[in-house]
Amino acid sequence: MKKIKYTIVVLALIITSNSCNTNDLELTNPNELLPETFFKTEAQVQSSVNAAYANLQTFSLYGRLLFYMMDNMSQEAAGNPQEELEKKTYRDFSFDSSNVQILDFYTSCFLGITKANFVIANSEKIYAISDSDLPLVTKNKFIAEARFLRAYYYFLLANRFGGVPVWETLPDGPIGKARGTKEEVYDLIIKDLQFASENLLDKSKEQKGRATKGAALAFLGKAYLYQKKYTEALTAFNKISGYSLESNFYNNFTEENEHGVESLLEVEYDRNLGTGNKWDSPTSGQGLNEATFRGQDYGNLNWFNTYPSNDLLDEYEAGDKRFAGSFYVVGDTYNNGNNTMTVDNFKASGNTRRAAWKKYQNYYKQTDEQQESGINFKIIRWADVLLMKAECENEVGSRATAINYINEVRTRSGLAGVPSTAIKADVFQAIVHERKVELAGEQVRFDDILRWGISDTALKGTNFIKGKSELWPIPDKVYSTNPNIGAQNPGY
Template sequence: MKKYIATIITFSLLLNACKTDDLELSNGSGVSAETFPQTLAELQQTMNGVYSPLQSQGLYGRYLFYMYDYMGDDCQTQRGTPDLLEFINYTFTSSNNDIYLYWKNAYNGISRANFILDKEANINELEDSVAPQEVKDRYIGQAKFLRAYYYFLLVERFGDIPLYTTTNVSPNGLAKSSKEDVYDLIISDLTDAASKLRLKSSEEAGRVTQGSANALLGKVYLYKQEYTLAKAAFDKVINSGEYSLTANYYDNFNTETENNSESVFEVQFTYDGGNAWAYADWGGQDNGHSETTFRSAEYGAFGGFHNNDPSQELLDEYEDGDSRFSDNFYVAGDAYGIGGANTVTEDQVGAVSALWRKYTKTYGQDNANYNGLSDINHRAIRYADVLLMAAEVENELNNSQAAIDYLNEVRDRVNMPNYGADVMNATYPVTTKAEVFNAIVHERRVELAGEQSRFPDLMRWGLIETVLGSKFNASKNYLLPIPQGEFDTNLMLDASADQNPGY
């Protein structure tokens, strides 16, 4: 399933995606919202619409990776537009349009999932000749997973938020629900989704699976510090036999090896779908959909926008001989482009010592800018991340050897010395729980560089203040501001009483 939006039932969503009058099914396909669905094709096309906000500018199309990478310590920049620089400098306010698009696009996905889940009884009443029960369950499971995923993106960044579980709500909007209530829905949705979704081996590439649900469920429990429950969820993924690390680390960041054995949940992108330069909802415009991402051009230096460079602290984290360094970064003298015909120059590197290679198109074309866009899928959850999260859980449960074994499984892929070996004891000993944790912090940083993990890791570990210093304001920056656009349209929220502290 390389494309989410093809011959799709059109969703028209206005500024507040979760009000009853904001969700409307176009009748261009002859579909009635009251009787939906009547065919399996209607259900499948509508489900594509639940996936599609993942590709939006507010999420994996553009701003999500900026927010997460700029707000950690893995990047630096001498460029970037003023709204983007607000993330690296922590000067954003409720008027930041990128934060609003993140919020809005996530709620768009929730509203679309709710539309399908509101019709669960209709779906289950379809004749088996139209869709067997296993197929009906599969679509309900996908909607529940995606609703949970969008809510996880929101609750981790904003805390207490409006909790929409149906499209049948007051046009005035909803008041905020507690973070705990949002998490309860996420856990309920993922638990039910895991019981309904297919295994990866029997599912269409690009669709969420049982492993996707259990991996995200484990991540949610890990973030909530409920380690026994997290272990149970991760064990289901690890013991399923459905996933393995790819032999080549770099296979996780190009087009030709997408949806591989390491892919647990992958956001699909393609050059084939939609208007390539449709900045959907950017500045209030709606120029159609696009199924491409700006990730390559934004981070790429060769013909790209060069708005993000790796920080020296990140580069220094790599051990000598770690091939992940050269898979993630270019340095002067490296070959790039078609057939490696070009060479990175000192002038191209400039004031920094390395440039991003990961997720850039320069492995198969001469520059990072294919009209500014890329078709490389975003690996939102990959098996290496699951193993590293499982290592963290095992360490918290005082199962240090199990934790070390998971860490070493990740290192074995790139032929790095194992933790516990004499050569590692000088820099990363693993004789205590605290030392194993330090190894986990190191391994997550070098394995997942530029994959939007460092910032949430620092936040949940309580290390963000120490790492970022004075630019991180602990009295407010643990949460993002609720966008002013939400206060403008949701009459059940008050900007004075309901805004997050400090904004």
Template sequence: MKKQILSLGTLACLTIAGCDNSLDNVKNQSSYNDDTYFTTPATISEAVTATYGLMLYKGLYSRDFYYLMDLTGNEAEADAPLLGDVLQLHDYSYAANHAQINDLWSTAYKVTFRANLVIDKAAKVTPASDAEKAKLTQYVSEAYFLKAYAEFLLVTLWGRVPIRKDYSENDEFYLPRASTEENWKQIESDLVNAIAGLPANYASANDLGRVTKGAAIALLGKSYLYQKKYAEAATQFDLLTKAPYTYDLVQNLDELFTKSPVKNAETVFDIPHKAWGGWAEGSPYYMFGSQEGSGSGKNTLTGRAMEYGWNDWRNVFISDAAVKAFTYKDETGKTYVDPRARNTFYGDKASGGDVTFCDNCTGGAKPYPFAENGNGFRWRKYEPYEYKEKGELPQSDINSQVIRYADVLLMLAEAQINVGKIAEALPLINKVRARSGAFAYTTLGTKDEAMKKIMLERQLELSGEQVRWFDLIRWGIAKQTLNAEKKEKYPTSSQSFFQDKHVLFPIPLTEKNTNPLVAKDISNDWN
């Protein structure tokens, strides 16, 4: 026999004739939901801004992303102050409950959620003018790009992941993992949509930092390259070398990496870092919390300079492997020290690193000699030490470069090498080298020799830019390269560092515990 439990209120209504329950479902006329709020171009713009805001959220560019990529890619090595979950990235001892890995996964899906909301709600807005129609098209295209970027991180770092194609799927709590092919197809589709509606440039300085058509083309080319669709990749990258695009290399790498740059010709897609009104609205340590909910106000800064800073928190130093890469053989077989070493790290004369700091400090300060003192060489890229002796707070305003033109040229060269156009790749590589004064190659040799050169070139030019991990994984040489580097650094260690499973990050424990469709599709509690 079924038992029914009735509330006192229900019992009362059953015993009183004509009981009126009309007040049970009264709507609050002053409240909003997603259908009633996102109904104008202005509110759609707010949703786009909120999607950009996630680039500074946990797992991404306010703090965690540089640790995740630099430590796993062995460009940064742990110094004594580095503790906790972040330290596990250094020796690949992380597991499915790793905080920063879980955060990156979660934030990437938050980006897809908000981007899908923009796309869905903008389609229901009736523009009042051609200008509003153009703005709505731009907003939707920006959302498509941000969505594709999040999807790019998910498929490259975790492989087969669930795809949230559109906003209507928000009612679907549990989605199964899709194939990598399906994920890449979704990324390509989103980027094609982004390209169609994005401008090549923005007229207003207030729009600095918004994605452009060139950024979407670059990410589409990068997506093709990672899938080994080399001809398609080359076609996209080549577009950026011609009108209407005016990308070029800045004169000196310091213009990008020692102080926050103004608009420049080399940045294709970056994350701007700036304090928009001081710290009155929040803590300068907001990077350690949930950035949107910790009172951060208008600040969009990053903690990288302070945390990596050898004259500050000293959490990491540049790896021995990264330093040694700048010394190699030239075409005559002689030992050559690449001049980009000076822009990348502080070291000694033999290593090519910068031997002084505070060269441009104000107040008449003279340059200080960099003293290694047995503590290893230290990062110069993304540090402010050319302009001040010490950092003050974790509040760096040096923009995070995600894709820049030098990267585009090297990816184009790689694509050309792989389609057999080695001669066309040569001037692209030499253009990047010439900017820093490195010698020009007269030949790239065979395809295998050319690939070795492009691999080295990317390691040197993009050092410390969270690129190397992705390169090693997609080239299929991560295990052999990283374990050899670790063995040279720790010759007496019996530890197995990089294992086959580390090619992909572990599926986060939070996803496994909440999504049964994913949980049953995980092997060995990893991926």
């Protein structure tokens, strides 16, 4: 088996069946439904941790909605006429608090948090297992995985909603909490990632698909960077070791090269493990969800709902190898070189597009997405970290070092380096450019735009409203189930 199977069906059923009866979307207590004998063996501990991973695979996160949401808001993706109307609301910022997809995103993240809290809240039981049956380092590792996952789900929530209820343990009743501030959410994220970075295993010692020390340090640095704490971010980034750039950029996006030298964290998909629940498990992580719709939705030979925007395509310099690694154009071969893309392959409802997405598509080895893709999603990779390190060095460290990091990424792309004489403002603009073309369609651009404060230019001509569109609304159903939630986000 090439990957771990995140969805442990029995535990997932226990947790999700309870969530259906809760009076509050942030509240589920799997302890009420689990036998007292749980957390007696390593297998039980591992299964509970695995269940917390499963929500990453859900339809409302990496299974389908997250990439639409983020790529459309960033304007990296333009929509063909057949794109579903609710997906278009992210591109034109017309979503409101009744949006069911935003509710599903919110719910899936909090169910992931609950599953992680189930492990964390039972730490004493885990530590009570004999060290001969479960070594201390493994106990710490499992708890660190749960805390890493809790941090990541809160990271997703904080960036989309601002402050949300902060749960560090399981609830003891049906009363919902008020929203914490975004700063309070980030305080928990930092605390969890610090613990995770000290107790997770190195990538070389861990099973593929699990969180590692490198992933925790990368997200710890990213969390600090998002708060403009550049020194702390750089300290975390500089502790990461054992990673490098793939010699071939495109290797990052194929099934055969998963967990390569550049990968710090991936969302696992494997069609061989089962895909029977791919349509009917938007939030719970229950069942067989081992496929993502990314290939089918974005594929120009399939649904072709979306294509790379002209703004994105125009950003690439002549000779940049990443263009060919990111997009298909007329004349490109596919299906192991046996077929060639024609003009007709880029037509949608009478419109002919300049290019189509290539990242995460299966066309390199077949002629059809078959509605399912088993290619893992890379949540974070080494090129991303290098460019974040460059940003920190440019702010509080060595400009020469910042330029070296940028040029490491550019060299792989076949481009000349940023000159050593570049001033701080020029280095920053180089980072903005590199992140846009290096990480296109990888769900980071919108958050970059917000944290850099460049929405006036990057989102010009859209319906983005400063002071409103940076955040999503708290869903209506949250207000109907949690009277303590507090004020709605501005403008909704």
